[in-house]
Amino acid sequence: MKIDGRFWLTKNDKSFLGSGRIELLEKIAQTGSINAAAKEMKMSYKAAWERINSMNELADEPIILRTIGGKGGGGTKLTDYAYELINTYKKLDELHRQFINRFSEAGDNPEHLAQILNRLFLTTSARNQLLATISQITINKINAVISMEIAGGGTLHSSITAKSAESMNLRVGSEVYGIIKSSDIQITTQKPQDTAKTNVIEGVVESIISNETDSEITLQINEKFSLTSSTSNKELQQLKQGDKAFAVIDYANVIIGL
Template identity: 55%
Template structure:
């Protein structure tokens, strides 16, 4: 048994944008023609036009511009607003997919799903909140070293006090959250031998945005998880979007949430 779900954006109680309609808009953008886009989608021109009309009727702004005459003989192009909607839909759809994937962790166990739902709505100021399962606890003086499994078969370690472990009632196999401040995440091109005690998570740099004197790095770990890192621009000169890299995190900077 698998938990699944489709994503739609609605307006005024009516379906506005779904995966098929977004694909139709993208095909119009690619071909410059509703007729050509309909053929690519293996649908009739009438059906394509009805979908476009339906979207335009609900949209705050027009989604297409009709071009007439000229050297190209006319055609159709998307408006800037349509491009914004496509970007917005893809972002919401990705968040929806991540939301559903968390449910999938429960399998056919409704009680585990209830626990996942409880931690899904955890509120904290830390921007990185990753669902995890506790694999092991190793006692080390007054502290415990927790080894945790993240969704997607990644593992990470956290060091917290034994008192915290006991007061939280942490046990092997329990579901929890790994919480990491974005300022405690560093993205590096390759691991170094001097940082063997650190967590290294392999992934890809998805986006780099500069804000004042800080660079915000969006780092994709796998299909489910991503991290946000805030770094000094002098430490990000070797990074570029699309490159494979590593997220460097101290076990002491990983907070555990239930």
């Protein structure tokens, strides 16, 4: 048994955007014709036009532009607003897919599903929460090292108890969050030589904010995520915006969140 779900956007209590309508818009963009798009989707022109007309009636702006005749013949193209709708739908659909995948981890176990639901509404004061996929689990009776691939690129390791890994039902391929307090991250310009049980993540200094005693450093690690470190001004190195630097984090300071 598998949990599944379809994603639709509605407007004024009417169906507005779904995967089929998005595909139709993309086919129109590719072919320049509603008729050609309909043929590729194996539907009638009438059915395709009804879908386009339904979207147009609900949209805040027109979604297609039609030209008739002329030197190059007539055709149909999408408006800039239509492309915005496509991008918005795809981003929301991806979030919905991740949401459903989290449910699917429970399989046919209602108790585990209840745990996942409870965690979805859990908030934490930790500044750094990296979405990642478990790539390896190494257990030595008492402890477990969870290796994760960070969304957007990069690797993160966490050391937790074997009992915690079992109770959380962690599996290779599971999507999790690597949660790290800003005070547990050291930012340095020199890559450490001894990296045993230590994460070393390369990035670029995005910003430094300081007051009389403390500083907050944001390190951009990829297109999706950054890490924020808090430190005293006494420990602040000669860092400046744009510098290449390294975030140093002990395995034990990375909390796993579902």
